Each structure stands twice: as structure tokens, then as C-alpha cells.
Amino acid sequence: MSLGRPVPSGLAVALFAGALVPAALAVASPAFGWLALAVDVAVLLLCAVDFLRAPHARDVDVRREVEPILSSGVDNTVRWELRSRIDRPVRGELRDEPPLDVESHGHRQPFLLEAGASTRLTYRVHPPSRGDARFGGVNLRLMGPLGLCSRQVRLPADQDVKVYPDLRALSREALTLARASEAVSARTLLRKSMEGREFESLREYRPGDDYRHIDWKSSARHGHTLVRTWHPERNQPVLLLLDCGRHMAGRVQGRRKLDHAVDAALRLARVSLDAGDVVGVLAFASDVRAFLPPRKGAEHLRLITESLYRAEAGLEESDYGRAFDFAFARQTRRALVVLFTDLVDPDASAELLARTLALRPRHLPVVASLLDEDLEAAATDVPGDATSAYARQAAARMEAEYRRTATTLRDAGALVVRAPARGFGAAALNVYLDVKARGRL
Numbered sequence: 373m374s375l376g377r378p379v380p381s382g383l384a385v386a387l388f389a390g391a392l393v394p395a396a397l398a399v400a401s402p403a404f405g406w407l408a409l410a411v412d413v414a415v416l417l418l419c420a421v422d423f424l425r426a427p428h429a430r431d432v433d434v435r436r437e438v439e440p441i442l443s444s445g446v447d448n449t450v451r452w453e454l455r456s457r458i459d460r461p462v463r464g465e466l467r468d469e470p471p472l473d474v475e476s477h478g479h480r481q482p483f484l485l486e487a488g489a490s491t492r493l494t495y496r497v498h499p500p501s502r503g504d505a506r507f508g509g510v511n512l513r514l515m516g517p518l519g520l521c522s523r524q525v526r527l528p529a530d531q532d533v534k535v536y537p538d539l540r541a542l543s544r545e546a547l548t549l550a551r552a553s554e555a556v557s558a559r560t561l562l563r564k565s566m567e568g569r570e571f572e573s574l575r576e577y578r579p580g581d582d583y584r585h586i587d588w589k590s591s592a593r594h595g596h597t598l599v600r601t602w603h604p605e606r607n608q609p610v611l612l613l614l615d616c617g618r619h620m621a622g623r624v625q626g627r628r629k630l631d632h633a634v635d636a637a638l639r640l641a642r643v644s645l646d647a648g649d650v651v652g653v654l655a656f657a658s659d660v661r662a663f664l665p666p667r668k669g670a671e672h673l674r675l676i677t678e679s680l681y682r683a684e685a686g687l688e689e690s691d692y693g694r695a696f697d698f699a700f701a702r703q704t705r706r707a708l709v710v711l712f713t714d715l716v717d718p719d720a721s722a723e724l725l726a727r728t729l730a731l732r733p734r735h736l737p738v739v740a741s742l743l744d745e746d747l748e749a750a751a752t753d754v755p756g757d758a759t760s761a762y763a764r765q766a767a768a769r770m771e772a773e774y775r776r777t778a779t780t781l782r783d784a785g786a787l788v789v790r791a792p793a794r795g796f797g798a799a800a801l802n803v804y805l806d807v808k809a810r811g812r813l
Contacts, residue, residue: 376525378423379513384520387415415520422516426523431458432485434510436468436529442505443538445627445635447477447496452510454483455490463515464522466493469508474499499535501631502681507531536681537635574598606648608813609666609707610804611699612637616657616683617690619714622744625793629742630685633712636740636797640710640804641676645669647808652703653679656695658688665702690720692727700731708813710738710800715790716747716770721777729784736812739781740789740800747771 380388390411437451450470456462462485470476478495485491499505510529515522574590577597585599614637620630641651645668652666653676662679664672690713699709709731715721724739731737751768755761778788787807791799807813 376429376514376523378419379522379524380419381515381520381522384415384419387520388412418518419521422518422521423523425518426516426521427458427462427464427514428523429512429514429525429527432456432462432464432512432514434466434512434527434529436507436510436531438507438531438533440533442497442499442533442535444499444502444535444631446538447498450479450495450497450507452493453490454485454493456485456488459487460517461486465513467511467513468495469510470497471499471505471507473501474505500627502535502537502634502683504682505533505535507533534681536677537631537638574600605808605811605813607668608649609652609703609705610640610644610649611652611654611666611703611707611709612641613695613699613709613711613713614653614655614680614683615690615711615713616655616661616685617720618685618687619690619716619720621685621687622714624742624744627793628685629714630683632742632793632796633740634680634683636800637710637712638673638677638680639797640800642673643801644804645673651676652699654695654699655680655683656690656698657686658691658694660695660698663698666707692720692724696727696731700735703735706813707735708738708804708807709735710740710804712740712800715739715741715774715777716744721773725777725780728781728786732785736785736787736807737781738787738789738800738803739778740796740803741774742796743790743792745792 433455435453437453439448442448452466465480465482468479470479475498476495481493483491483493508530509526511524511526513522513524574587575598577586577599581599587598587600590598614633616630620633622629624632644651650666650668651672653664654660655662662683664675664679713724728737728739747767747770750763751771753764755764781788787803789799789803
């Protein structure tokens with residue numbers, strides 16, 4: 373095993389710096405020059421002794437603990453366990469090698485191990501996007517007993533992990549009860565009581581119940597007023613289309629638009645599957661990149677997550693026609709079609725508009741796009757110079773184009789969702805719940 377690399381401490385550097393004083397006085401007397409040389413040699417020898425007496429890599433056991441699947445857009449905890457294998461204290465510093473494109477906090481920390489004892493260090497990583505990631509080795513700087521020099525070694529600890537969308541956001545309680553704390557209107561909406569169209573049960577009449585729901589025959593038979601309750605229809609198809617073209621490669625609030633779209637799609641898939649519907653997913657750009665036909669069940673949610681965690685936004689134009697033809701050649705039943713895309717580019721919007729409107733009235737299309745709050749602000753800010761004036765004109769033109777496209781879609785019977793990143797998933801989820809509540813499928 374390698375002896376490692378010697379690294380002088382701050383104390384050693386200070387002692388070497390102190391030798392500069394007699395070195396400067398050597399101009400007046402050569403004796404000071406010999407004194408400076410003696411100090412330097414003494415410090416150098418002490419550093420060499422300290423390095424040789426410093427703990428070796430074999431004297432410390434190190435082990436990284438990190439989940440094989442991390443969540444993007446949130447903090448994930450990484451733990452290191454260190455254990456001393458010698459009968460004296462070990463003082464040093466640990467520096468981990470997190471993935472290069474992952475923001476980390478605290479991956480470099482000092483530690484102190486008593487003789488034969490162990491300790492745990494933790495730090496956080498914040499992956500900005502989904503995909504595969506790789507942790508490197510671990511670097512240990514083991515301090516000598518004099519505190520003048522340490523032994524730096526690098527231990528192999530390479531580890532591959534997967535970065536999925538934030539799976540913790542898929543909890544049933546968070547999805548069904550907190551519907552729009554992050555919605556565009558900033559309203560706080562609780563889960564609606566979805567009436568639906570399928571009979572569920574009878575219960576006693578309560579003030580405020582619709583008289584049309586009273587079951588008069590059952591009321592007469594039981595001697596008190598009963599009303600029918602309904603639940604939304606199940607096994608209805610929900611098809612999620614994710615645009616992976618160049619328009620989704622832009623960043624909003626530090627993350628790519630596609631990352632926000634994947635998060636929203638998974639939340640919607642989870643709720644739809646919980647409601648008993650069947651969910652299909654298609655990711656596309658210039659061609660179809662991933663497709664899962666509508667299915668139901670927890671296993672299907674796992675397959676959806678697995679198919680989307682590597683989805684990347686390319687630099688090519690999205691072919692909406694090709695994606696729609698592929699999806700609806702296999703989808704004959706009426707479906708709720710949710711397209712996650714961007715409506716800012718007028719050229720792309722023209723093709724999208726034609727293909728989306730062609731879905732009506734056989735299917736119910738929903739077009740969901742992110743609201744770029746910086747772009748919205750640029751379209752209304754008072755310009756301070758010529759450059760900002762041009763920026764405002766361009767932003768205002770893009771916003772006007774979006775409004776025209778959205779108006780055309782709504783007038784034709786499609787639903788349009790536009791929300792900032794912090795409320796994108798909740799806004800898309802609200803539309804699904806409203807559609808189910810109104811029985812629009």
C-alpha cells in the first residue's frame with residue numbers, strides 16, 4: 373500500500389516562515405544565516421518524523437453509506453463510518469468525491485477517533501437532475517502526533533447510484549390532501565369530494581345534500597331519508613406525453629424544464645393509479661424515446677419511474693406528429709391526454725396546435741407548460757437602457773404568442789395548464805382531479 377503524500381500543517385508553515393526573520397538578519401551578521409538554516413533543518417526533520425509516525429491508511433476503516441437511488445432536486449444524505457484500528461487517537465480530515473455535477477455541502481470534514489473507537493460523518497448532496505451518477509474515492513489526511521505533517525492517502529470507494537425524480541413527493545397524503553399550496557393562484561385547496569358517475573353506496577341525508585340524489589324507494593323502505601353517493605369511474609386511460617426536445621432543455625429555478633415535467637408526470641401517474649385508472653407514458657423528441665402502454669398497479673409505477681429517470685432533453689426539434697401517431701395508433705379508448713411541453717416558440721406551437729386540436733372530441737387533451745417567472749417579469753419590466761428594451765420586446769412577443777396559442781386551445785375544448793416550477797405538479801394534478809370530479813371522461 374502506498375505511504376501516501378506528506379502535507380505540512382499550518383504550524384509547520386508558520387515555523388518555516390519564522391525562519392525568515394534570522395534569514396533577513398543574515399545581511400547584518402552571517403551567524404543569523406546559520407540560525408535560519410538550523411531552524412529550517414530542524415523543522416524539516418520534525419516534519420519527516422511526524423510524517424513517518426502518522427497513521428497509515430490501513431489503520432482506519434472507512435465505509436460510505438449512500439442510498440443506491442437518490443432523489444433529484446432535494447437534499448440526500450451521505451454517511452461515512454470511520455473506525456480506528458490502532459491503540460492511539462487518530463486525528464485527520466476526510467474529503468469525499470461526490471459526482472461532479474452534484475451540489476454538495478460538507479463533503480470535507482475533520483474527525484477525531486479515539487483509540488479503537490468509531491465515528492460517523494454526514495453530509496448532503498443535491499442532484500439537480502435525473503440520471504446516473506458516480507461517487508469517486510475518499511481522501512484521508514491523517515495527522516502526525518506532533519501536528520506538523522499529515523499523511524494524505526486516497527482510498528478506492530467508487531460507487532454508482534441512480535438519480536430518480538423526487539420519490540418522496542409521491543406520498544399519497546401529500547398528493548391527495550395538499551393539492552395547490554403551490555398552485556398558480558396560490559390558493560390552498562383541499563381534496564375535493566369527487567362525485568363521479570358510478571354508484572357507490574347509500575347514506576343518511578344531510579342538510580345541503582342535492583335532492584336529486586335522494587333514493588326515494590330505499591328511503592321509504594328504511595323509514596328515513598337516504599341519498600346515493602357516487603365515486604369517479606375507474607379504469608379510465610390517462611396518457612402522459614413528455615416533450616424531450618430542445619425547448620425543454622432550458623432551465624427554470626436552477627433545474628431543466630424537463631426535470632420539472634418528469635416530477636409532475638410521476639405525481640400525476642401516482643394519483644391516477646391510486647384512483648384505479650390506467651396510465652401510459654410516452655417520451656419523445658424527434659422520435660419516440662420511451663413508451664409504456666396504459667396499465668395499472670404499483671409495479672407499473674415502478675416501470676414508469678425506471679423509464680423516465682434517464683430521460684434527457686436533446687437539442688433537436690420535437691416531432692409532435694410522429695409522437696401522436698405512435699401513441700394513438702395503440703389507443704382506441706377515450707383518454708385524458710396530458711402533454712408536458714413548452715408553448716413559447718411560435719413555430720413549434722403551430723404544429724402542436726394542429727395535432728392537439730385533432731384529438732378533440734375523441735380524447736380530452738391537456739397541455740401543461742412551465743411559467744418562466746423571469747421571462748414574465750422581463751415582459752413587464754420598465755427598461756433602463758436599449759438592451760433591456762430589446763429584451764422586454766422579445767419577452768413580450770413570446771408571452772403574447774403563448775396567450776394566443778392557449779386561447780385557441782381553450783376555445784377548441786382543450787385544457788391548458790401553466791404554472792411556475794414550484795407549483796407545476798400541483799397544477800397538473802388539479803386538472804386531473806377536476807376532470808374526474810366532473811366526469812368529463
